[in-house]
Amino acid sequence: MDPHDEHGRPAVPDRPADPVAERFGAIVSALAQEDPRFARRVSAPAPGRMGAGNLALVLGLVATVLLGAVPLVLGLHLGSVVLAVVGAVGCLVLPVGVPLLLRTVLYRVRPLRR
Numbered sequence: 001m002d003p004h005d006e007h008g009r010p011a012v013p014d015r016p017a018d019p020v021a022e023r024f025g026a027i028v029s030a031l032a033q034e035d036p037r038f039a040r041r042v043s044a045p046a047p048g049r050m051g052a053g054n055l056a057l058v059l060g061l062v063a064t065v066l067l068g069a070v071p072l073v074l075g076l077h078l079g080s081v082v083l084a085v086v087g088a089v090g091c092l093v094l095p096v097g098v099p100l101l102l103r104t105v106l107y108r109v110r111p112l113r114r
Contacts, residue, residue, distance in 0.1 A: 056099035056103070057099075060098040063098045068089075068092075069087065071087035072091060
């Protein structure tokens with residue numbers, strides 16, 4: 001069994017203690033006791049799960065490629081103005097729109113508790 005420190009992270013025996021990290025941990029712990037919503041906003045995702053930022057990047061990229069770049073390339077190749085316009089709009093809107101939509105969905109699915 002691996003030794004762990006008080007925060008549940010694996011203890012690293014060869015590394016000296018970092019006073020800045022300890023002070024930051026103390027500040028976050030104090031704020032978590034005052035306002036649990038703060039701790040939820042700054043806490044790292046659980047092991048094996050993607051954080052909201054990583055998920056937004058992946059979904060934004062996938063949506064842009066599937067609904068933006070592919071129709072744009074097909075529209076240019078086939079000479080279809082409709083596909084080219086849909087692809088161009090998808091390339092411009094989806095990289096910003098999908099992360100904002102994901103943020104809205106996550107706030108409704110996982111609301112911050114009081």
